[in-house]
Amino acid sequence: MDLVIKGAKIVTPAGLLEGEIYVQEGKIAGIGKLGLSAKEVIDAGGLLAMPGMVDAHVHFMDPGATEREDFITGSSAAAVGGVTTVIEHTHAMPVRTAQFLQEKARYLGPRSLVDYGLAAHVWPEDIEHIQEVWEAGALFLKAFTCTTHGVPGLTPSDLLRLFQKIFSFNGVCLVHCEDEWITMEAERRLKKLGRKDGMVIPEWRNREAELVAVNTVALLARLTGARVVIAHVSHPAVLDLIRRERVLGANLWAESCPQYFYLLEEEVQEKGAYRKFTPPARNRSVEDMEEMWHRLARGEISYIATDHAPATKAQKEEGDIWSVHFGLPGVETTLSLMLNGVAEGYLSLPRLVEAVCEMPARVYGLYPKKGTLQPGADADIVLVDPQAERILTDSEIVSKAGWTPYAGRRIKGKPVMTFLRGKLIARDGKVTADPGIGHFLTRSAPRM
Numbered sequence: 001m002d003l004v005i006k007g008a009k010i011v012t013p014a015g016l017l018e019g020e021i022y023v024q025e026g027k028i029a030g031i032g033k034l035g036l037s038a039k040e041v042i043d044a045g046g047l048l049a050m051p052g053m054v055d056a057h058v059h060f061m062d063p064g065a066t067e068r069e070d071f072i073t074g075s076s077a078a079a080v081g082g083v084t085t086v087i088e089h090t091h092a093m094p095v096r097t098a099q100f101l102q103e104k105a106r107y108l109g110p111r112s113l114v115d116y117g118l119a120a121h122v123w124p125e126d127i128e129h130i131q132e133v134w135e136a137g138a139l140f141l142k143a144f145t146c147t148t149h150g151v152p153g154l155t156p157s158d159l160l161r162l163f164q165k166i167f168s169f170n171g172v173c174l175v176h177c178e179d180e181w182i183t184m185e186a187e188r189r190l191k192k193l194g195r196k197d198g199m200v201i202p203e204w205r206n207r208e209a210e211l212v213a214v215n216t217v218a219l220l221a222r223l224t225g226a227r228v229v230i231a232h233v234s235h236p237a238v239l240d241l242i243r244r245e246r247v248l249g250a251n252l253w254a255e256s257c258p259q260y261f262y263l264l265e266e267e268v269q270e271k272g273a274y275r276k277f278t279p280p281a282r283n284r285s286v287e288d289m290e291e292m293w294h295r296l297a298r299g300e301i302s303y304i305a306t307d308h309a310p311a312t313k314a315q316k317e318e319g320d321i322w323s324v325h326f327g328l329p330g331v332e333t334t335l336s337l338m339l340n341g342v343a344e345g346y347l348s349l350p351r352l353v354e355a356v357c358e359m360p361a362r363v364y365g366l367y368p369k370k371g372t373l374q375p376g377a378d379a380d381i382v383l384v385d386p387q388a389e390r391i392l393t394d395s396e397i398v399s400k401a402g403w404t405p406y407a408g409r410r411i412k413g414k415p416v417m418t419f420l421r422g423k424l425i426a427r428d429g430k431v432t433a434d435p436g437i438g439h440f441l442t443r444s445a446p447r448m
C-alpha cells in the first residue's frame with residue numbers, strides 16, 4: 001500500500017467507523033482493521049476522517065475576471081478548507097460551446113490544486129443545441145430566470161423548451177431563481193427614490209421574486225420530468241414550494257449555502273457591499289436560522305455549496321450599492337461553518353457528509369469516484385478536528401478576496417489535513433502541493 005491513515009474515526013453517511021484507511025495509486029484500497037503495511041503511515045490521533053467536500057457551485061473567475069480570483073488562489077482556498085472537488089462556472093466568460101469547454105479544461109490543467117469539473121451557461125438562443133456542451137463534459141447547465149451578472153434571464157417559455165431538451169438526454173440544470181419582472185420593477189422604483197442604502201438589496205431582490213421564480217421552475221421541472229436543482233435556496237418558504245413539487249413527482253433538488261444559515265438580513269444595512277449577494281440573506285432572527293438547520297437535517301435541503309463569488313475589499317468599495325459586484329467568498333470557510341453546526345447540535349456527522357460530499361457527487365454524476373470513502377473511490381480525504389475552536393479572521397483567508405463575512409465569529413470544528421487522491425495538498429491552513437495536481441473531471445453514469 002502507498003499510504004495508511006491510522007487512528008481516525010471515519011465518517012460515512014451510515015455512521016462512524018473505527019479503523020484504517022488504505023490508499024493505493026490514489027484510490028481507497030481498503031477500510032477497516034486490515035493490518036497491512038504501507039510506505040507512508042499517518043497517525044490521525046483520533047481526528048475524524050471524511051471524504052473531501054464536493055463544492056458544486058464556485059466561481060473562480062479564471063479565465064474571465066482574474067482580478068477577483070483565479071484558479072490557483074481559488075483552488076488553494078478550497079484545499080485549505082477541506083474541499084477536494086469543485087464544479088466551476090464563471091459568468092464573465094461563460095462556457096457556451098463544447099469547444100470552449102475543452103479549451104477551458106486544458107487551460108486550467110496547470111492551474112488547479114483540487115479536482116475540477118465545469119458547468120455551462122444557457123443562453124436562450126443556445127437551447128436547441130445545448131446537448132453538445134453537455135456531451136462534451138459540462139457537469140450541469142446553469143440557467144437564470146432573471147438577467148444577472150450579464151447572463152440573460154430565461155422566460156418560462158425558454159425554460160419549458162430547455163427542460164424538455166434536458167429531459168431528452170437526462171441532463172441536469174442548476175437554476176438561479178429570481179423573477180425578472182418583480183426585480184426589474186423594484187429596481188426602477190428604488191432608483192427613482194434615489195435609494196443607495198444597503199437595504200436596497202433585500203428590497204430589490206425580494207422574497208416574492210425568489211418565490212415566484214421557484215414556483216415556475218419547480219412546476220416546469222415536474223411537467224417535463226427534467227432533473228433540476230434550485231440554486232442557493234435562501235429561506236424555508238422556498239423549500240415548501242420545492243417539497244410540493246417533489247411530492248407530486250418532480251426530480252428536484254435544493255441547494256443552499258452557509259450565508260443562509262449564518263447571516264442576518266439587517267447586516268446589509270451596516271455592511272453594505274460586503275453583504276451584497278443574491279438571493280440576499282433573509283434571516284431576521286435566531287429562530288429563522290434554526291429553521292434552516294432543521295430543514296438541512298431533515299434532507300429538505302439536498303446539499304450545501306458555497307456559491308464562492310469573491311471580490312477584494314477594494315473592489316467591494318468601488319462605486320455604489322447598485323454597481324458593486326454581487327457575491328461572497330466562501331470556499332474555504334463552508335466546511336468549517338457546517339462542522340460548527342454539528343458542534344451546536346443541529347446536524348449529525350453522517351448527515352453532514354451526505355450534504356457536503358455524497359449528494360453533490362451523486363447529483364452531478366461524480367459518485368462513487370467522489371463524495372465517498374469506499375474501496376475504489378478516489379482517496380480524497382479530510383482529517384477534521386471537531387473540537388478545535390477558533391475565531392475566523394480575514395488574515396487566514398487564502399482566496400484573493402482576502403476577507404470573510406464571518407470574521408470575528410467563534411466556531412468549532414476545523415479541517416486539519418486535506419488529501420487529494422492520496423497526496424497531502426493542505427495542512428493547518430497552508431497549501432502543501434503545487435498547482436497542476438488537480439485533474440479535470442467528467443461524469444460517470446448518473447446514479448440519481
Ligand SMILES: [Zn+2]
Binds near residue numbers: 308309
Ligand atoms: Zn453562483
